[in-house]
Amino acid sequence: MGELSVEAVLSRYRAAQSRRRPWESLWQDCYTYALPQRGSGLGSQFDPARRHAERLFDGTATDAVEQLAASLLSQLTPPWSQWFGLVPGHDISALERVVVAEELDRATETLQGHFDRSNFAVEIHQAFLDLATIGSATLLFEEAPLGVSSAFRLTAVPMSEMHFEAGPDDQILGQFRSRSLPARALRTLFPEAVLPDEKNANAGDCQSLSIVEAVLPEAGKFLYMALLLDKPNRPTCLAKGLLPTSPFISFRWLKGASEVYGRSPVMTALPDIKTANKVVELVLKNASIAVTGIWQADDDGVLNPANIRLVPGTIIPKAVGSSGLTPLQAPGRFDVSNLMLDDLRGRIRHTLLVDRLGPVSGSRMTATEILERSNEMSRLLGATYGRLQSELLTPLISQGMRILRRRGEIPDILLDGRTVTLHYRSPLARSQARDDVQNTLLWLETSSELGPEAMQAVDVPATARWLAERLGVPGQLVRDLSPVANLIDELLPADSKED
Secondary structure, X not given: OOOOOHHHHHHHHHHHHHHHHHHHHHHHHXXXXXXXXXXXXXXXXXXXXXXXXXXXXXXXXXXXXXXXXXXXXXXXXXXXXXXXXXXXXOOOOHHHHHHHHHHHHHHHHHHHHHHHHOOHHHHHHHHHHHHHHHOEEEEEEEEOOOOXXXXXXXEEEOHHHEEEEEOOOOOEEEEEEEEEEEHHHXXXXXXXXXXXXXXXOOOOOOOEEEEEEEEEEEOOEEEEEEEEOOOOOOOEEXXXXXXXXXXXXXXXXXXXXXXXXEEOHHHHHHHHHHHHHHHHHHHHHHHHHHHHOOEEEOOOOOOOHHHOOOOOOXXXXXXXXXXXXXEOOOOXXXXXXXXXXXXXXXXXXXXXXXXXXXXXXXXXXXXXXXXXXXXXXXXXXXHHHHHHHHHHHHHHHHHHHHHHHHHOOOOXXXXXXXXXXXXXXXXXXXXXXXXXXXXXXXHHHHHHHHOHHHHOOOOHHHHHHHHHHHHOOOHHHOOOOOHHHHHHHHHOOHHHHHO
């Protein structure tokens, strides 16, 4: 495959723009009613950063989105907790498994330490907010400069800046990020690039320039190209190069057929969210009428409605025999709104999983309730967790391992599934593995009741190792009881064992 030209990259970016355009109005509605503090950025007249209170009257959806994002953070990537682990694959022999397991545990701790010291928890939470609101989110995973406490630098890229290119199977093939930056910021990002206003640099420092960063697959790697859109049909190339992996990690909540962008639970609940917002608006208008009232007066030539102020102690003149000011009775009452709001808010919380993934309402929970709650989370987030595991978590770990391998902080290990396997140890992953552990323990209990002959079919050391892997036990705590390991253990002298 030949190298892509600037015109070819620009043409693919225009096609990605056209593919995203039908989604923008739907995204704007989702941001308006569920995440107004994010900002529009999609060309809408409604600017949530300044006037979000003018159209938003009900905060049920905004609270539910924040709780769903917090639940995803605690269930998938809990901060300051080991939510993943590197374990030996099936190609590792029994003799090498203990040594390899200890080395992989050290690599896991190093990788986890860099994630904990970076801004990962802050940025992934912002990405989860986008994921719950519009169904798609993107993380920019870069290597931090030398001398920083962590080698990782992550950025939650707003979806208003991202455009996806669909592949043959409607998967995300390429990614484009479009944004506007001042000239001095471009000089910092691309010091070797020649900008159009280079001759008059001081005058153009505050001028905003539009750029597009493209990451496209090219011959087993990824082509990076930054284009300055100073000319409509002939942009300027600021930088280009080949990357081993894409720095953009894009993931989706739910994928529809023939769609490259994801769908969110807010999209499902959007009719109820709009209705609840309108009902609250009408309730407020009805309340203002009930407080201030509507008045009528006879045109008797004495009473001037323009000079009347309804404040305590006011004396309103009226003609003899006229009724003066009289309140106008409302034609009906609006008590049905409470019933409608309770039903609408309940459906919104149910769709956004607040009543099922939210915090525990009671002060105590039994072991059975905890187990049932874990099973419910696994059932609800099963499909979503599988997609996030393949589109977010695995690329996240692979990118972090690539950066640390290049720096020499971890050995040259590859996450291929045969020699090294990635195990997830987040609360949601443990709840899914808990069923397998329960079935295995039930099998052991049943075998023990059948008698000694049935227990002979149980490989106790292998079962213990399997349970340790499922429960996330560190490798250095598990002894290898294979015959080869026992023979070497017997042949080694006592002082060698201590060493």
